[in-house]
Amino acid sequence: MAKAEKRGAVLRGTSMVDSRRKIACAELDTDDPAGYQGLRNIAASIKDTVLADLPTYLETFANNAEAAGAKVHFASDAADARETIQDIIRSKGAKVIVKSKSMVSEEIDLNAALELDGYRVIETDLGEFILQLEHEHPSHIVLPAVHKPKVEVERMFNKLYKSPMGASADDLAQTARRVIRQDFLDAEVGISGGNFLVADTGSIVIVENEGNARLTTSLPKCHIAIVGIEKIIPSIDDLPVFLNLLSRSATGQRSTVFVSTITGPKTLDEPDGPDEMHIVLVDNRRSTILADEKLRPILRCIRCAACVNTCPVYQQIGGHAYGWVYTGPIGAILDPVLLGLEDAYHLPYASSLCGACTEVCPVKIPIDDILVEHRRRAVNASLTGPVEAMAMASFATVMVNHNLYEAATRLAAVMPSSNGRMSRLPLPVITDWQSSRDLPAMKGPRFRDIWKQRLASAGANNGS
Amino acid sequence: MLQTKPRVHLFITCVADRLGVSAAESTVNLLRLYGCDVQFSELQSCCGQPAYNAGHHDAAKQVARYWLATYDKLLASADDYIVTPSGSCGAMIHHYKDLLVDEPSQIAICNRVLPRVRELTQFLVDDLAVTQSFVNLSSFTVAYHDSCHAMRNMGVYDQPRALLKSAGATLIDWDSSCCGFGGLFSVKLPQISTAMLDRKLDSVTNVMSADFLTSTDLGCLLQLDGGLQRRSTRLRTLHIAELLDPASVVHAK
Ligand code: SF4
Numbered sequence: 140m141a142k143a144e145k146r147g148a149v150l151r152g153t154s155m156v157d158s159r160r161k162i163a164c165a166e167l168d169t170d171d172p173a174g175y176q177g178l179r180n181i182a183a184s185i186k187d188t189v190l191a192d193l194p195t196y197l198e199t200f201a202n203n204a205e206a207a208g209a210k211v212h213f214a215s216d217a218a219d220a221r222e223t224i225q226d227i228i229r230s231k232g233a234k235v236i237v238k239s240k241s242m243v244s245e246e247i248d249l250n251a252a253l254e255l256d257g258y259r260v261i262e263t264d265l266g267e268f269i270l271q272l273e274h275e276h277p278s279h280i281v282l283p284a285v286h287k288p289k290v291e292v293e294r295m296f297n298k299l300y301k302s303p304m305g306a307s308a309d310d311l312a313q314t315a316r317r318v319i320r321q322d323f324l325d326a327e328v329g330i331s332g333g334n335f336l337v338a339d340t341g342s343i344v345i346v347e348n349e350g351n352a353r354l355t356t357s358l359p360k361c362h363i364a365i366v367g368i369e370k371i372i373p374s375i376d377d378l379p380v381f382l383n384l385l386s387r388s389a390t391g392q393r394s395t396v397f398v399s400t401i402t403g404p405k406t407l408d409e410p411d412g413p414d415e416m417h418i419v420l421v422d423n424r425r426s427t428i429l430a431d432e433k434l435r436p437i438l439r440c441i442r443c444a445a446c447v448n449t450c451p452v453y454q455q456i457g458g459h460a461y462g463w464v465y466t467g468p469i470g471a472i473l474d475p476v477l478l479g480l481e482d483a484y485h486l487p488y489a490s491s492l493c494g495a496c497t498e499v500c501p502v503k504i505p506i507d508d509i510l511v512e513h514r515r516r517a518v519n520a521s522l523t524g525p526v527e528a529m530a531m532a533s534f535a536t537v538m539v540n541h542n543l544y545e546a547a548t549r550l551a552a553v554m555p556s557s558n559g560r561m562s563r564l565p566l567p568v569i570t571d572w573q574s575s576r577d578l579p580a581m582k583g584p585r586f587r588d589i590w591k592q593r594l595a596s597a598g599a600n601n602g603s
Numbered sequence: 604m605l606q607t608k609p610r611v612h613l614f615i616t617c618v619a620d621r622l623g624v625s626a627a628e629s630t631v632n633l634l635r636l637y638g639c640d641v642q643f644s645e646l647q648s649c650c651g652q653p654a655y656n657a658g659h660h661d662a663a664k665q666v667a668r669y670w671l672a673t674y675d676k677l678l679a680s681a682d683d684y685i686v687t688p689s690g691s692c693g694a695m696i697h698h699y700k701d702l703l704v705d706e707p708s709q710i711a712i713c714n715r716v717l718p719r720v721r722e723l724t725q726f727l728v729d730d731l732a733v734t735q736s737f738v739n740l741s742s743f744t745v746a747y748h749d750s751c752h753a754m755r756n757m758g759v760y761d762q763p764r765a766l767l768k769s770a771g772a773t774l775i776d777w778d779s780s781c782c783g784f785g786g787l788f789s790v791k792l793p794q795i796s797t798a799m800l801d802r803k804l805d806s807v808t809n810v811m812s813a814d815f816l817t818s819t820d821l822g823c824l825l826q827l828d829g830g831l832q833r834r835s836t837r838l839r840t841l842h843i844a845e846l847l848d849p850a851s852v853v854h855a856k
Contacts, residue, residue: 150802451781455798489792491785491799492656493751508701514658523658531654535662538617538648539669548621560832571790575797576829579622586620586627590643594631598641 159391203341207403241332278458556580626842690753750820
């Protein structure tokens with residue numbers, strides 16, 4: 140596909156959702172403490188309370204979930220999580236597995252492992268379904284196929300399912316639904332993610348707009364939820380604050396179409412639901428973040444992707460450029476921990492530090508500060524190379540030494556120029572700048588020269 | 604307006620010293636017109652932002668200590684102000700407390716000096732309560748670009764707009780997205796930086812028409828101007844001080 144076409148789709152998709160978010164949040168933006176800013180403060184502080192004592196909350200959650208009949212598994216890393224899930228599925232003798240959207244399943248690369256085991260795995264979220272047809276990974280944590288121009292999906296559905304060209308988004312969703320209807324009925328296992336783990340009730344909460352998660356978690360006999368350990372909230376009473384912020388921040392809706400609160404498997408007097416429910420709580424380096432005071436706020440994240448949609452860098456490069464599961468600003472602060480700084484230190488540098496992400500984050504994660512913190516660590520680990528280190532050391536030396544500063548800024552005037560613009564020069568930094576932009580000439584007096592020549596005395600004449 | 608003449612120590616910044624001389628000069632003119640006693644110390648250099656943002660915090664700390672020592676000496680009274688025509692550099696100064704958190708003596712200086720730092724338009728509107736303009740911009744349409752750091756870290760949003768309006772300028776409603784400068788980002792990842800710039804410039808050159816692009820930040824202006832020069836347009840970039848200063852080129856007949 141043409142790169143420009145893809146970029147256009149990303150820019151259009153994210154800008155549209157971003158402006159919806161703006162409107163939905165502005166609607167709450169009153170001065171009272173329950174307004175939008177107030178809710179952000181409340182949500183951030185609830186999350187911090189949990190993070191200050193995460194093991195206890197996890198234990199409470201696990202006890203309550205098991206009391207409701209679910210089986211809770213703790214997985215320390217990706218391999219552990221995969222094996223836990225593979226064991227459960229094997230014990231069910233399953234052949235077909237339906238899945239609703241789960242970024243943690245991407246994080247632990249679950250589908251590949253299950254397909255290798257010979258299962259048929261069907262993604263039931265429309266975006267994920269489209270990507271699965273093309274063997275692609277999501278480029279966005281909420282809008283997985285945002286990089287796909289709609290016409291391309293029309294073409295694909297036309298070829299595969301005889302859906303007409305020009306079909307509406309709703310029509311495309313209907314087609315997908317028709318295709319996977321039988322799979323829902325055939326599947327022995329349904330795998331979902333989870334937006335929140337409610338400690339005091341042992342429930343998992345899933346928000347969605349398509350209804351596919353509802354089917355995934357209720358039709359198959361066995362439901363497996365994979366959730367990161369940071370998704371805990373203390374009480375069901377805290378849920379409204381988070382639902383309000385999540386739906387507005389993620390899609391600009393006042394509330395999503397479906398909110399499922401699932402507490403254990405089907406009970407005897409319930410007509411439907413799975414016979415068995417497993418909750419796999421995934422650590423996978425989240426404990427490392429928890430133990431790190433500077434990075435800990437990352438664990439407040441509710442994966443709304445508001446930071447992604449508003450990010451001017453993401454809007455230009457799209458999600459696949461980040462090279463891994465979590466993309467955009469949240470990816471740039473999370474991936475360096477989950478993948479290791481050495482493999483992902485370049486991500487925090489892919490930002491102008493404009494701070495748009497921090498401004499919109501519903502749980503007030505200081506994303507731009509954490510980007511700088513990762514950069515600091517990359518420098519300390521000598522990942523950014525000796526040339527840059529030398530340049531920065533000389534920069535500091537010049538800036539703290541008056542004579543050197545004078546000499547350097549005077550010397551800059553030797554740079555060749557014409558018509559007030561600096562000539563094109565084959566010099567590092569300058570070339571990179573001039574590849575697309577002009578630079579003014581450094582000729583003529585500096586401000587300090589003018590100050591001495593005429594400004595200082597003009598001030599004196601004014602009697603100051 | 605204040606009773607006594609407010610004393611202002613300029614922080615011109617290294618960029619303006621070399622690349623934004625007329626913006627810096629207009630800053631002086633403007634502050635004097637509004638009755639300030641303007642001081643400039645040649646000992647000043649940079650705020651250290653390039654090193655800070657790139658993660659080279661040892662280098663940044665060196666520059667921060669130097670900056671703090673320089674201005675701590677200059678402040679003759681607790682009422683003195685430090686005013687900069689570059690919002691991003693002003694915002695950097697406010698990072699010093701985090702940067703030097705392990706150095707109590709530096710934190711003590713921060714506590715004296717940092718509360719006195721202002722971005723130019725913020726100082727004019729918030730501290731001097733300026734509402735009158737010395738220029739007439741009523742024949743101009745102006746697109747104001749929000750410097751991300753001035754806007755988000757220093758709270759500069761209404762002030763520049765109020766000043767431009769008080770001069771009679773017609774303001775274009777330009778979106779507040781980043782121009783793609785980002786200091787070293789602009790040369791480390793020039794393609795992304797330029798893509799951001801193009802988007803920002805396209806919206807004002809293709810969709811709206813203006814006479815001037817202006818901002819409170821020399822970094823953003825360098826980027827915006829650098830991109831504009833490669834296009835055929837009559838649009839020009841000017842620092843907001845130049846637009847408001849009756850002695851600047853804009854107002855020269
Ligand atoms: S970092 Fe904040 S804005 Fe970004 S996905 Fe997480 S909660 Fe949403």
